Amino acid sequence: MILTAKQQDILDGKSGETLAKVMKTLVMYGEAFEAEKLVPITSKYNHLVTSFGLKVMSPVYDLMQKLLDAGVCSEQKFSVDPRPLDDNVPANFLQNFVFKNFMYTKQDFYENQLKELGLMDENAFTCTCYMDEVGNKPKKGDVLSWAESSAVVYANSVLGARCNRNSGIIDIMGSIVGYVPYFGLLTDEGRKATWVIKVQTTKKPEAQLLGSAIGMKVMEDVPYVVGLDRWIGQELNDSACAYLKDFGAATASNGAVGLYHIENLTPEAKESGKDLIKEGAKEYIIDDAELQRVKDNYPVVWKNKDAKPKVCFVGCPHLSLEQLKTWTVNIERELKQNQKEKIVIPTVLTAAPKVLEQFKNTQYYARLQKTGVITSYICPLMYMNNPLCKKMPVITSSNKLRTYTSARYYTDEEILRAITGGNK
Amino acid sequence: MKQFKGRVVTPGEVTCEAVVTTQGFNTLASLQMALQFGDKKVKCGDQNNQELYGKSLVGKALCLPQTIGSTTGGLVLYCACAMQRNPACMLFANHIDSLAAAGAVLADVWVDNVTMPVIDCLGEEFLNYVKDGMKITVKENGIVEVE
Numbered sequence: 378m379i380l381t382a383k384q385q386d387i388l389d390g391k392s393g394e395t396l397a398k399v400m401k402t403l404v405m406y407g408e409a410f411e412a413e414k415l416v417p418i419t420s421k422y423n424h425l426v427t428s429f430g431l432k433v434m435s436p437v438y439d440l441m442q443k444l445l446d447a448g449v450c451s452e453q454k455f456s457v458d459p460r461p462l463d464d465n466v467p468a469n470f471l472q473n474f475v476f477k478n479f480m481y482t483k484q485d486f487y488e489n490q491l492k493e494l495g496l497m498d499e500n501a502f503t504c505t506c507y508m509d510e511v512g513n514k515p516k517k518g519d520v521l522s523w524a525e526s527s528a529v530v531y532a533n534s535v536l537g538a539r540c541n542r543n544s545g546i547i548d549i550m551g552s553i554v555g556y557v558p559y560f561g562l563l564t565d566e567g568r569k570a571t572w573v574i575k576v577q578t579t580k581k582p583e584a585q586l587l588g589s590a591i592g593m594k595v596m597e598d599v600p601y602v603v604g605l606d607r608w609i610g611q612e613l614n615d616s617a618c619a620y621l622k623d624f625g626a627a628t629a630s631n632g633a634v635g636l637y638h639i640e641n642l643t644p645e646a647k648e649s650g651k652d653l654i655k656e657g658a659k660e661y662i663i664d665d666a667e668l669q670r671v672k673d674n675y676p677v678v679w680k681n682k683d684a685k686p687k688v689c690f691v692g693c694p695h696l697s698l699e700q701l702k703t704w705t706v707n708i709e710r711e712l713k714q715n716q717k718e719k720i721v722i723p724t725v726l727t728a729a730p731k732v733l734e735q736f737k738n739t740q741y742y743a744r745l746q747k748t749g750v751i752t753s754y755i756c757p758l759m760y761m762n763n764p765l766c767k768k769m770p771v772i773t774s775s776n777k778l779r780t781y782t783s784a785r786y787y788t789d790e791e792i793l794r795a796i797t798g799g800n801k
Numbered sequence: 802m803k804q805f806k807g808r809v810v811t812p813g814e815v816t817c818e819a820v821v822t823t824q825g826f827n828t829l830a831s832l833q834m835a836l837q838f839g840d841k842k843v844k845c846g847d848q849n850n851q852e853l854y855g856k857s858l859v860g861k862a863l864c865l866p867q868t869i870g871s872t873t874g875g876l877v878l879y880c881a882c883a884m885q886r887n888p889a890c891m892l893f894a895n896h897i898d899s900l901a902a903a904g905a906v907l908a909d910v911w912v913d914n915v916t917m918p919v920i921d922c923l924g925e926e927f928l929n930y931v932k933d934g935m936k937i938t939v940k941e942n943g944i945v946e947v948e
Contacts, residue, residue, distance in 0.1 A: 409897055409905075436879065436884065524872040529872065542899045543903065544872050544899065545873050546876045561899065596869060629870075633898060
Protein backbone atom coordinates (compact mmCIF):
# COMPACT_ATOMS: atom_id res chain seq x y z
CA MET A 378 0.00 0.00 0.00
CA ILE A 379 1.29 3.44 -0.88
CA LEU A 380 0.86 5.88 1.99
CA THR A 381 1.13 9.65 1.98
CA ALA A 382 3.93 11.16 4.06
CA LYS A 383 1.42 12.08 6.76
CA GLN A 384 -0.01 8.55 6.87
CA GLN A 385 3.49 7.04 6.93
CA ASP A 386 4.47 9.29 9.84
CA ILE A 387 1.49 8.07 11.83
CA LEU A 388 2.38 4.46 11.02
CA ASP A 389 5.97 5.13 12.09
CA GLY A 390 4.78 6.28 15.50
CA LYS A 391 5.45 10.01 15.14
CA SER A 392 1.97 10.69 16.58
CA GLY A 393 2.31 8.12 19.34
CA GLU A 394 2.31 4.38 19.76
CA THR A 395 -1.47 3.93 19.99
CA LEU A 396 -2.23 5.90 16.85
CA ALA A 397 0.51 3.91 15.08
CA LYS A 398 -1.31 0.71 16.04
CA VAL A 399 -4.58 2.13 14.76
CA MET A 400 -2.89 2.94 11.45
CA LYS A 401 -1.23 -0.48 11.35
CA THR A 402 -4.64 -2.10 11.81
CA LEU A 403 -6.09 -0.15 8.88
CA VAL A 404 -3.08 -0.84 6.66
CA MET A 405 -3.13 -4.59 7.39
CA TYR A 406 -6.90 -4.62 6.88
CA GLY A 407 -6.49 -2.88 3.52
CA GLU A 408 -3.62 -5.12 2.47
CA ALA A 409 -5.85 -8.16 2.98
CA PHE A 410 -7.81 -6.75 0.02
CA GLU A 411 -4.85 -5.54 -2.03
CA ALA A 412 -5.87 -1.92 -1.36
CA GLU A 413 -3.30 0.41 -2.91
CA LYS A 414 -4.09 3.46 -0.82
CA LEU A 415 -6.10 4.99 1.98
CA VAL A 416 -8.74 7.56 1.03
CA PRO A 417 -10.25 10.33 3.18
CA ILE A 418 -13.59 9.82 4.89
CA THR A 419 -16.00 12.50 3.64
CA SER A 420 -19.22 11.88 5.57
CA LYS A 421 -20.20 14.29 8.32
CA TYR A 422 -20.90 11.53 10.86
CA ASN A 423 -19.75 8.00 11.53
CA HIS A 424 -21.91 5.08 12.67
CA LEU A 425 -20.72 2.38 15.08
CA VAL A 426 -22.19 -1.07 15.52
CA THR A 427 -21.17 -1.73 19.12
CA SER A 428 -23.82 -0.33 21.43
CA PHE A 429 -23.96 -2.91 24.16
CA GLY A 430 -22.10 -3.07 27.44
CA LEU A 431 -21.84 -6.83 27.66
CA LYS A 432 -19.53 -8.08 30.36
CA VAL A 433 -18.16 -10.70 27.99
CA MET A 434 -17.08 -8.02 25.50
CA SER A 435 -14.59 -6.56 27.97
CA PRO A 436 -11.74 -6.80 25.43
CA VAL A 437 -13.62 -4.24 23.30
CA TYR A 438 -14.02 -1.78 26.17
CA ASP A 439 -10.38 -2.28 27.17
CA LEU A 440 -9.38 -1.37 23.64
CA MET A 441 -11.66 1.68 23.63
CA GLN A 442 -10.10 2.76 26.92
CA LYS A 443 -6.63 2.47 25.39
CA LEU A 444 -7.78 4.87 22.66
CA LEU A 445 -9.25 7.27 25.20
CA ASP A 446 -6.21 7.13 27.47
CA ALA A 447 -3.96 7.89 24.52
CA GLY A 448 -6.21 10.80 23.51
CA VAL A 449 -6.65 9.54 19.96
CA CYS A 450 -10.40 10.17 19.66
CA SER A 451 -12.10 10.97 16.39
CA GLU A 452 -13.13 14.48 15.46
CA GLN A 453 -16.07 12.92 13.66
CA LYS A 454 -19.12 12.44 15.87
CA PHE A 455 -21.14 9.26 15.48
CA SER A 456 -24.42 7.46 16.03
CA VAL A 457 -24.43 3.90 17.32
CA ASP A 458 -26.67 0.82 17.23
CA PRO A 459 -29.66 0.54 19.59
CA ARG A 460 -29.45 0.07 23.32
CA PRO A 461 -29.95 -3.52 24.48
CA LEU A 462 -32.29 -2.76 27.38
CA ASP A 463 -35.56 -0.91 27.84
CA ASP A 464 -37.83 -1.23 30.87
CA ASN A 465 -40.84 -0.89 28.53
CA VAL A 466 -40.16 -4.31 27.03
CA PRO A 467 -41.75 -7.30 28.79
CA ALA A 468 -39.26 -9.27 30.87
CA ASN A 469 -39.84 -11.43 33.91
CA PHE A 470 -38.02 -11.09 37.23
CA LEU A 471 -35.35 -13.63 36.31
CA GLN A 472 -34.68 -12.04 32.92
CA ASN A 473 -34.36 -8.59 34.47
CA PHE A 474 -32.03 -9.99 37.10
CA VAL A 475 -29.81 -11.69 34.50
CA PHE A 476 -29.82 -8.67 32.15
CA LYS A 477 -28.84 -6.20 34.84
CA ASN A 478 -26.58 -8.31 37.05
CA PHE A 479 -24.80 -10.63 34.64
CA MET A 480 -25.09 -9.56 31.04
CA TYR A 481 -25.19 -5.79 30.56
CA THR A 482 -23.21 -4.83 33.63
CA LYS A 483 -20.89 -2.72 31.47
CA GLN A 484 -23.67 -0.71 29.82
CA ASP A 485 -23.27 2.52 31.80
CA PHE A 486 -19.49 2.29 31.64
CA TYR A 487 -19.54 1.78 27.88
CA GLU A 488 -22.07 4.54 27.25
CA ASN A 489 -19.75 6.91 29.09
CA GLN A 490 -16.91 5.76 26.85
CA LEU A 491 -19.08 6.43 23.80
CA LYS A 492 -19.81 9.97 25.01
CA GLU A 493 -16.09 10.60 25.45
CA LEU A 494 -15.36 9.11 22.03
CA GLY A 495 -17.86 11.43 20.27
CA LEU A 496 -21.45 10.16 20.44
CA MET A 497 -23.73 12.59 18.51
CA ASP A 498 -26.13 12.88 21.45
CA GLU A 499 -27.64 10.68 24.14
CA ASN A 500 -30.46 9.54 21.85
CA ALA A 501 -28.27 8.59 18.90
CA PHE A 502 -28.84 4.87 19.51
CA THR A 503 -30.39 3.18 16.48
CA CYS A 504 -29.53 0.90 13.58
CA THR A 505 -31.42 3.29 11.27
CA CYS A 506 -29.27 6.37 11.78
CA TYR A 507 -30.07 7.48 8.22
CA MET A 508 -33.68 8.34 9.11
CA ASP A 509 -34.37 12.08 8.68
CA GLU A 510 -35.37 12.30 12.34
CA VAL A 511 -31.97 10.98 13.44
CA GLY A 512 -29.90 13.08 11.08
CA ASN A 513 -26.99 10.85 10.14
CA LYS A 514 -27.77 10.62 6.44
CA PRO A 515 -24.73 10.60 4.15
CA LYS A 516 -24.79 12.17 0.70
CA LYS A 517 -24.35 10.29 -2.56
CA GLY A 518 -20.67 9.58 -3.11
CA ASP A 519 -19.67 10.16 0.53
CA VAL A 520 -16.94 7.82 1.77
CA LEU A 521 -17.86 6.24 5.11
CA SER A 522 -16.24 4.21 7.85
CA TRP A 523 -19.52 2.76 9.10
CA ALA A 524 -20.33 -0.62 10.52
CA GLU A 525 -23.79 -2.21 11.13
CA SER A 526 -24.61 -4.41 8.18
CA SER A 527 -28.16 -3.10 7.63
CA ALA A 528 -27.02 0.54 7.73
CA VAL A 529 -24.06 -0.08 5.41
CA VAL A 530 -26.17 -1.83 2.78
CA TYR A 531 -28.76 0.97 2.97
CA ALA A 532 -26.14 3.74 2.73
CA ASN A 533 -24.50 2.07 -0.28
CA SER A 534 -27.63 1.03 -2.13
CA VAL A 535 -30.33 3.59 -1.38
CA LEU A 536 -28.21 6.67 -0.65
CA GLY A 537 -25.35 5.93 -3.05
CA ALA A 538 -22.65 6.47 -0.40
CA ARG A 539 -19.50 4.34 -0.45
CA CYS A 540 -18.69 2.05 2.43
CA ASN A 541 -17.29 -1.42 2.88
CA ARG A 542 -18.86 -3.89 5.27
CA ASN A 543 -16.58 -2.80 8.06
CA SER A 544 -16.52 -4.61 11.33
CA GLY A 545 -17.06 -3.04 14.72
CA ILE A 546 -13.83 -1.39 16.02
CA ILE A 547 -12.57 -0.95 12.46
CA ASP A 548 -15.42 1.59 12.13
CA ILE A 549 -14.02 3.89 14.80
CA MET A 550 -10.40 3.30 13.82
CA GLY A 551 -11.06 4.62 10.32
CA SER A 552 -12.75 7.64 11.80
CA ILE A 553 -9.87 8.32 14.20
CA VAL A 554 -7.25 8.58 11.46
CA GLY A 555 -9.76 9.99 8.95
CA TYR A 556 -8.99 7.44 6.23
CA VAL A 557 -10.25 4.06 5.05
CA PRO A 558 -8.55 1.56 2.74
CA TYR A 559 -9.65 1.91 -0.87
CA PHE A 560 -11.07 -1.42 -1.98
CA GLY A 561 -14.31 -3.30 -2.63
CA LEU A 562 -17.45 -1.18 -2.46
CA LEU A 563 -15.44 2.05 -2.47
CA THR A 564 -14.36 1.40 -6.06
CA ASP A 565 -16.43 1.68 -9.27
CA GLU A 566 -15.45 -1.85 -10.24
CA GLY A 567 -16.43 -3.25 -6.83
CA ARG A 568 -19.89 -1.73 -7.19
CA LYS A 569 -20.71 -3.67 -10.34
CA ALA A 570 -23.21 -6.51 -10.13
CA THR A 571 -22.18 -10.13 -10.53
CA TRP A 572 -25.73 -11.44 -10.19
CA VAL A 573 -28.92 -10.56 -12.03
CA ILE A 574 -31.98 -11.31 -9.92
CA LYS A 575 -35.23 -11.61 -11.85
CA VAL A 576 -38.29 -11.05 -9.65
CA GLN A 577 -41.19 -12.89 -11.28
CA THR A 578 -43.68 -13.11 -8.42
CA THR A 579 -47.42 -12.68 -8.89
CA LYS A 580 -47.71 -10.26 -5.95
CA LYS A 581 -45.48 -7.82 -4.08
CA PRO A 582 -42.79 -10.00 -2.48
CA GLU A 583 -42.31 -9.75 1.27
CA ALA A 584 -39.24 -7.53 1.67
CA GLN A 585 -37.63 -9.62 4.39
CA LEU A 586 -38.21 -12.88 2.53
CA LEU A 587 -36.98 -11.62 -0.82
CA GLY A 588 -33.86 -10.20 0.84
CA SER A 589 -33.24 -13.48 2.61
CA ALA A 590 -33.52 -15.50 -0.60
CA ILE A 591 -31.12 -13.16 -2.42
CA GLY A 592 -28.65 -12.98 0.49
CA MET A 593 -28.44 -16.74 0.80
CA LYS A 594 -27.89 -17.09 -2.93
CA VAL A 595 -25.37 -14.32 -3.71
CA MET A 596 -23.59 -14.18 -0.32
CA GLU A 597 -21.22 -11.15 -0.48
CA ASP A 598 -21.74 -10.40 -4.18
CA VAL A 599 -23.57 -7.42 -5.64
CA PRO A 600 -27.02 -8.25 -7.06
CA TYR A 601 -28.82 -6.23 -9.74
CA VAL A 602 -32.53 -6.76 -9.18
CA VAL A 603 -34.91 -6.63 -12.14
CA GLY A 604 -38.70 -6.56 -11.85
CA LEU A 605 -39.02 -5.25 -8.29
CA ASP A 606 -39.90 -1.73 -9.43
CA ARG A 607 -43.15 -3.23 -10.71
CA TRP A 608 -44.15 -3.73 -7.07
CA ILE A 609 -42.48 -0.88 -5.17
CA GLY A 610 -42.39 1.81 -7.85
CA GLN A 611 -39.66 3.92 -9.38
CA GLU A 612 -39.42 6.66 -6.76
CA LEU A 613 -37.51 6.51 -3.50
CA ASN A 614 -40.47 7.63 -1.40
CA ASP A 615 -41.09 6.69 2.27
CA SER A 616 -42.73 3.42 1.37
CA ALA A 617 -40.01 2.30 -1.06
CA CYS A 618 -37.23 3.33 1.34
CA ALA A 619 -38.83 1.38 4.20
CA TYR A 620 -39.17 -1.64 1.94
CA LEU A 621 -35.53 -1.40 0.87
CA LYS A 622 -34.40 -0.96 4.49
CA ASP A 623 -36.01 -4.28 5.44
CA PHE A 624 -35.01 -6.00 2.20
CA GLY A 625 -31.39 -4.89 2.58
CA ALA A 626 -31.13 -5.97 6.21
CA ALA A 627 -32.21 -9.46 5.19
CA THR A 628 -29.70 -9.62 2.31
CA ALA A 629 -26.94 -8.54 4.71
CA SER A 630 -27.78 -10.89 7.57
CA ASN A 631 -28.86 -13.96 5.62
CA GLY A 632 -25.89 -13.46 3.34
CA ALA A 633 -23.23 -10.76 3.36
CA VAL A 634 -24.56 -8.27 0.83
CA GLY A 635 -23.15 -4.76 1.18
CA LEU A 636 -24.70 -3.23 -1.93
CA TYR A 637 -27.59 -4.00 -4.23
CA HIS A 638 -29.00 -2.22 -7.26
CA ILE A 639 -32.73 -2.11 -7.98
CA GLU A 640 -33.45 -1.42 -11.63
CA ASN A 641 -35.17 1.94 -12.23
CA LEU A 642 -35.08 2.78 -8.52
CA THR A 643 -31.78 3.00 -6.64
CA PRO A 644 -29.51 5.92 -7.63
CA GLU A 645 -26.74 4.08 -9.46
CA ALA A 646 -29.20 1.79 -11.25
CA LYS A 647 -31.13 4.86 -12.40
CA GLU A 648 -27.94 6.48 -13.68
CA SER A 649 -26.21 3.53 -15.31
CA GLY A 650 -28.86 0.85 -15.73
CA LYS A 651 -27.61 -2.49 -17.03
CA ASP A 652 -24.10 -1.07 -17.53
CA LEU A 653 -23.69 -1.92 -13.84
CA ILE A 654 -23.86 -5.63 -14.65
CA LYS A 655 -20.55 -7.40 -15.11
CA GLU A 656 -20.04 -9.68 -18.05
CA GLY A 657 -20.79 -13.28 -17.14
CA ALA A 658 -23.08 -12.33 -14.25
CA LYS A 659 -25.04 -15.26 -12.85
CA GLU A 660 -28.83 -15.31 -12.86
CA TYR A 661 -31.34 -16.18 -10.13
CA ILE A 662 -35.06 -16.24 -10.84
CA ILE A 663 -37.38 -15.64 -7.91
CA ASP A 664 -41.02 -16.59 -8.23
CA ASP A 665 -43.73 -17.40 -5.66
CA ALA A 666 -42.60 -21.01 -5.39
CA GLU A 667 -38.98 -20.04 -4.73
CA LEU A 668 -39.98 -17.66 -1.93
CA GLN A 669 -42.16 -20.37 -0.41
CA ARG A 670 -39.28 -22.86 -0.65
CA VAL A 671 -36.95 -20.44 1.15
CA LYS A 672 -39.50 -19.78 3.91
CA ASP A 673 -40.31 -23.47 4.37
CA ASN A 674 -36.62 -24.25 4.86
CA TYR A 675 -36.14 -21.97 7.87
CA PRO A 676 -35.40 -24.19 10.85
CA VAL A 677 -37.73 -23.92 13.85
CA VAL A 678 -35.70 -24.35 17.02
CA TRP A 679 -38.50 -24.01 19.52
CA LYS A 680 -38.70 -27.02 21.81
CA ASN A 681 -42.47 -27.08 21.41
CA LYS A 682 -43.15 -26.09 17.83
CA ASP A 683 -46.82 -25.41 18.67
CA ALA A 684 -46.09 -23.19 21.67
CA LYS A 685 -48.13 -20.03 22.07
CA PRO A 686 -45.86 -17.06 21.32
CA LYS A 687 -44.95 -15.04 24.39
CA VAL A 688 -43.61 -11.94 22.65
CA CYS A 689 -43.68 -10.52 19.15
CA PHE A 690 -40.99 -8.13 17.89
CA VAL A 691 -41.48 -5.95 14.84
CA GLY A 692 -38.74 -3.50 13.88
CA CYS A 693 -35.37 -5.10 13.27
CA PRO A 694 -34.05 -2.93 11.70
CA HIS A 695 -35.90 -0.12 13.47
CA LEU A 696 -39.19 1.01 11.93
CA SER A 697 -39.66 4.29 10.12
CA LEU A 698 -42.31 6.82 11.18
CA GLU A 699 -44.48 5.78 8.24
CA GLN A 700 -44.14 2.11 9.18
CA LEU A 701 -45.24 2.87 12.75
CA LYS A 702 -48.32 4.63 11.40
CA THR A 703 -49.08 1.80 8.97
CA TRP A 704 -48.77 -0.86 11.68
CA THR A 705 -51.12 1.18 13.88
CA VAL A 706 -53.78 1.36 11.19
CA ASN A 707 -53.40 -2.31 10.27
CA ILE A 708 -53.57 -3.52 13.87
CA GLU A 709 -56.71 -1.45 14.51
CA ARG A 710 -58.35 -2.82 11.38
CA GLU A 711 -57.55 -6.45 12.19
CA LEU A 712 -58.65 -6.12 15.83
CA LYS A 713 -61.95 -4.72 14.68
CA GLN A 714 -62.37 -7.54 12.21
CA ASN A 715 -61.57 -10.10 14.91
CA GLN A 716 -63.88 -8.34 17.36
CA LYS A 717 -61.13 -7.67 19.86
CA GLU A 718 -59.98 -4.53 21.60
CA LYS A 719 -56.43 -5.51 22.51
CA ILE A 720 -53.73 -7.59 20.93
CA VAL A 721 -53.50 -11.19 22.14
CA ILE A 722 -49.69 -11.56 22.07
CA PRO A 723 -47.45 -8.99 23.82
CA THR A 724 -46.05 -7.03 20.89
CA VAL A 725 -43.17 -4.57 20.71
CA LEU A 726 -42.67 -2.18 17.80
CA THR A 727 -39.11 -0.84 17.80
CA ALA A 728 -37.83 2.40 16.31
CA ALA A 729 -35.12 5.01 16.83
CA PRO A 730 -35.61 7.19 19.93
CA LYS A 731 -36.02 10.27 17.75
CA VAL A 732 -38.51 8.54 15.46
CA LEU A 733 -40.49 7.47 18.53
CA GLU A 734 -40.41 11.07 19.78
CA GLN A 735 -41.99 12.21 16.52
CA PHE A 736 -44.46 9.34 16.60
CA LYS A 737 -45.60 10.35 20.08
CA ASN A 738 -46.53 13.73 18.65
CA THR A 739 -48.97 12.16 16.20
CA GLN A 740 -52.53 10.96 16.83
CA TYR A 741 -51.38 7.44 15.95
CA TYR A 742 -49.45 6.98 19.20
CA ALA A 743 -52.52 7.07 21.44
CA ARG A 744 -54.34 4.81 19.00
CA LEU A 745 -51.51 2.28 19.07
CA GLN A 746 -51.33 2.40 22.86
CA LYS A 747 -55.03 1.63 22.99
CA THR A 748 -54.38 -1.65 21.17
CA GLY A 749 -51.93 -2.72 23.87
CA VAL A 750 -48.85 -2.58 21.63
CA ILE A 751 -45.61 -1.36 23.24
CA THR A 752 -43.11 0.89 21.51
CA SER A 753 -39.41 0.74 22.32
CA TYR A 754 -35.97 1.84 21.16
CA ILE A 755 -34.47 -1.52 22.15
CA CYS A 756 -32.38 -3.83 19.94
CA PRO A 757 -34.52 -6.99 19.82
CA LEU A 758 -31.46 -8.99 18.85
CA MET A 759 -29.59 -8.01 21.99
CA TYR A 760 -32.69 -8.69 24.09
CA MET A 761 -32.97 -12.20 22.62
CA ASN A 762 -29.36 -13.27 22.80
CA ASN A 763 -29.35 -15.10 26.11
CA PRO A 764 -30.38 -18.61 27.25
CA LEU A 765 -33.53 -17.34 29.01
CA CYS A 766 -34.95 -15.69 25.93
CA LYS A 767 -33.71 -18.50 23.74
CA LYS A 768 -36.27 -20.77 25.43
CA MET A 769 -39.05 -18.23 24.88
CA PRO A 770 -41.31 -18.67 21.87
CA VAL A 771 -40.82 -15.30 20.19
CA ILE A 772 -42.23 -14.41 16.79
CA THR A 773 -41.03 -11.72 14.41
CA SER A 774 -41.27 -10.46 10.87
CA SER A 775 -37.54 -9.71 10.93
CA ASN A 776 -35.34 -12.10 9.03
CA LYS A 777 -32.30 -10.66 10.77
CA LEU A 778 -33.75 -11.49 14.17
CA ARG A 779 -34.63 -14.98 12.94
CA THR A 780 -31.08 -15.50 11.72
CA TYR A 781 -29.35 -14.61 14.97
CA THR A 782 -31.81 -15.86 17.58
CA SER A 783 -34.45 -18.53 18.22
CA ALA A 784 -37.22 -16.16 17.07
CA ARG A 785 -39.57 -17.64 14.49
CA TYR A 786 -40.17 -15.75 11.27
CA TYR A 787 -43.59 -14.91 9.88
CA THR A 788 -44.59 -12.47 7.16
CA ASP A 789 -46.04 -9.12 8.20
CA GLU A 790 -49.51 -10.38 7.30
CA GLU A 791 -49.10 -13.53 9.38
CA ILE A 792 -47.78 -11.51 12.31
CA LEU A 793 -50.72 -9.16 12.09
CA ARG A 794 -53.13 -12.08 12.13
CA ALA A 795 -51.39 -13.73 15.07
CA ILE A 796 -51.19 -10.69 17.34
CA THR A 797 -54.78 -9.61 16.69
CA GLY A 798 -56.32 -12.99 17.39
CA GLY A 799 -56.98 -13.87 13.78
CA ASN A 800 -55.38 -17.32 14.11
CA LYS A 801 -58.23 -19.33 15.54
CA MET B 802 -1.81 -36.38 2.81
CA LYS B 803 -2.58 -33.49 0.51
CA GLN B 804 -1.05 -30.01 0.38
CA PHE B 805 -2.78 -26.76 -0.44
CA LYS B 806 -1.16 -23.35 -0.91
CA GLY B 807 -2.98 -20.26 0.22
CA ARG B 808 -2.28 -16.61 0.99
CA VAL B 809 -1.16 -15.62 4.48
CA VAL B 810 -3.47 -13.03 6.05
CA THR B 811 -2.00 -13.36 9.54
CA PRO B 812 1.00 -15.64 9.98
CA GLY B 813 1.64 -18.55 12.30
CA GLU B 814 2.12 -22.31 12.51
CA VAL B 815 -0.23 -24.82 14.09
CA THR B 816 -1.29 -28.46 13.95
CA CYS B 817 -4.85 -29.32 14.94
CA GLU B 818 -8.08 -31.05 13.97
CA ALA B 819 -10.39 -29.76 11.22
CA VAL B 820 -13.96 -28.66 11.62
CA VAL B 821 -15.60 -27.86 8.32
CA THR B 822 -18.45 -25.76 6.99
CA THR B 823 -19.19 -25.51 3.31
CA GLN B 824 -21.60 -22.63 3.85
CA GLY B 825 -20.77 -19.13 5.05
CA PHE B 826 -19.73 -18.99 8.72
CA ASN B 827 -21.92 -16.53 10.60
CA THR B 828 -19.51 -15.30 13.27
CA LEU B 829 -22.03 -13.56 15.51
CA ALA B 830 -24.63 -16.34 15.35
CA SER B 831 -21.94 -19.00 15.85
CA LEU B 832 -19.90 -17.54 18.71
CA GLN B 833 -21.89 -15.00 20.65
CA MET B 834 -23.85 -17.26 22.98
CA ALA B 835 -20.83 -19.44 23.70
CA LEU B 836 -18.66 -16.43 24.58
CA GLN B 837 -21.40 -14.72 26.52
CA PHE B 838 -22.16 -17.67 28.75
CA GLY B 839 -18.69 -19.06 29.26
CA ASP B 840 -18.93 -22.18 27.12
CA LYS B 841 -15.31 -23.30 27.21
CA LYS B 842 -15.82 -25.62 24.26
CA VAL B 843 -17.25 -22.73 22.25
CA LYS B 844 -19.96 -24.81 20.63
CA CYS B 845 -21.35 -23.28 17.45
CA GLY B 846 -24.72 -21.67 18.16
CA ASP B 847 -25.83 -20.97 14.61
CA GLN B 848 -29.08 -22.85 14.07
CA ASN B 849 -28.85 -22.15 10.34
CA ASN B 850 -25.58 -24.00 9.99
CA GLN B 851 -26.35 -27.67 10.40
CA GLU B 852 -22.76 -28.68 9.60
CA LEU B 853 -21.42 -26.82 12.63
CA TYR B 854 -24.34 -26.37 15.02
CA GLY B 855 -23.40 -27.72 18.45
CA LYS B 856 -19.80 -28.58 17.48
CA SER B 857 -16.85 -27.28 19.47
CA LEU B 858 -14.77 -24.68 17.61
CA VAL B 859 -12.09 -23.78 20.12
CA GLY B 860 -8.63 -25.00 19.21
CA LYS B 861 -9.84 -26.37 15.86
CA ALA B 862 -8.87 -25.56 12.30
CA LEU B 863 -12.02 -23.84 11.11
CA CYS B 864 -12.28 -24.58 7.38
CA LEU B 865 -14.79 -22.36 5.61
CA PRO B 866 -15.58 -20.54 2.39
CA GLN B 867 -15.97 -17.12 4.08
CA THR B 868 -17.79 -15.49 6.98
CA ILE B 869 -21.21 -13.87 6.67
CA GLY B 870 -23.68 -11.87 8.72
CA SER B 871 -23.52 -8.98 11.14
CA THR B 872 -20.73 -6.44 11.10
CA THR B 873 -20.11 -7.24 14.75
CA GLY B 874 -18.44 -10.36 13.30
CA GLY B 875 -14.94 -8.93 13.42
CA LEU B 876 -15.13 -7.73 16.99
CA VAL B 877 -16.71 -11.01 18.10
CA LEU B 878 -13.74 -12.82 16.58
CA TYR B 879 -11.38 -10.32 18.23
CA CYS B 880 -13.04 -10.97 21.59
CA ALA B 881 -12.79 -14.74 21.08
CA CYS B 882 -9.04 -14.32 20.53
CA ALA B 883 -8.59 -11.96 23.49
CA MET B 884 -10.43 -14.50 25.68
CA GLN B 885 -8.44 -17.38 24.17
CA ARG B 886 -11.64 -19.04 22.96
CA ASN B 887 -10.73 -18.83 19.29
CA PRO B 888 -10.27 -21.49 16.62
CA ALA B 889 -6.60 -22.49 16.35
CA CYS B 890 -6.60 -21.22 12.78
CA MET B 891 -9.03 -20.15 10.09
CA LEU B 892 -8.65 -21.57 6.61
CA PHE B 893 -10.66 -19.89 3.88
CA ALA B 894 -11.34 -21.52 0.53
CA ASN B 895 -12.25 -18.11 -0.93
CA HIS B 896 -10.71 -14.67 -0.56
CA ILE B 897 -11.20 -13.53 3.01
CA ASP B 898 -14.19 -11.24 3.64
CA SER B 899 -13.99 -7.85 5.32
CA LEU B 900 -15.40 -8.95 8.68
CA ALA B 901 -13.13 -11.93 9.17
CA ALA B 902 -10.16 -9.88 7.99
CA ALA B 903 -10.98 -7.22 10.58
CA GLY B 904 -11.19 -9.79 13.37
CA ALA B 905 -7.94 -11.46 12.34
CA VAL B 906 -6.06 -8.16 12.03
CA LEU B 907 -7.43 -6.72 15.28
CA ALA B 908 -6.34 -9.87 17.11
CA ASP B 909 -2.92 -9.78 15.46
CA VAL B 910 -2.25 -6.11 16.25
CA TRP B 911 -3.97 -5.66 19.62
CA VAL B 912 -3.90 -9.03 21.41
CA ASP B 913 -0.67 -10.20 22.99
CA ASN B 914 0.19 -13.88 23.37
CA VAL B 915 -2.39 -15.18 20.91
CA THR B 916 -1.60 -16.43 17.46
CA MET B 917 -4.38 -17.46 15.13
CA PRO B 918 -2.96 -18.11 11.67
CA VAL B 919 -5.39 -17.12 8.94
CA ILE B 920 -4.91 -18.38 5.41
CA ASP B 921 -7.25 -17.60 2.52
CA CYS B 922 -7.56 -18.40 -1.20
CA LEU B 923 -7.07 -22.14 -0.59
CA GLY B 924 -9.51 -22.94 -3.38
CA GLU B 925 -12.71 -24.89 -3.76
CA GLU B 926 -10.77 -28.17 -3.94
CA PHE B 927 -9.55 -27.61 -0.38
CA LEU B 928 -13.09 -27.40 0.95
CA ASN B 929 -14.16 -30.42 -1.09
CA TYR B 930 -11.27 -32.46 0.29
CA VAL B 931 -11.12 -31.54 3.97
CA LYS B 932 -13.49 -33.28 6.38
CA ASP B 933 -14.24 -32.98 10.10
CA GLY B 934 -11.55 -34.61 12.25
CA MET B 935 -8.77 -34.58 9.65
CA LYS B 936 -5.34 -33.50 10.86
CA ILE B 937 -4.36 -30.03 9.64
CA THR B 938 -0.88 -28.55 9.66
CA VAL B 939 -0.52 -24.86 8.84
CA LYS B 940 2.93 -23.58 7.89
CA GLU B 941 4.30 -20.06 8.03
CA ASN B 942 4.36 -19.71 4.23
CA GLY B 943 0.66 -20.45 3.73
CA ILE B 944 1.04 -24.17 3.03
CA VAL B 945 -1.76 -26.22 4.55
CA GLU B 946 -1.32 -29.99 4.89
CA VAL B 947 -4.42 -32.11 5.29
CA GLU B 948 -4.24 -35.78 6.36
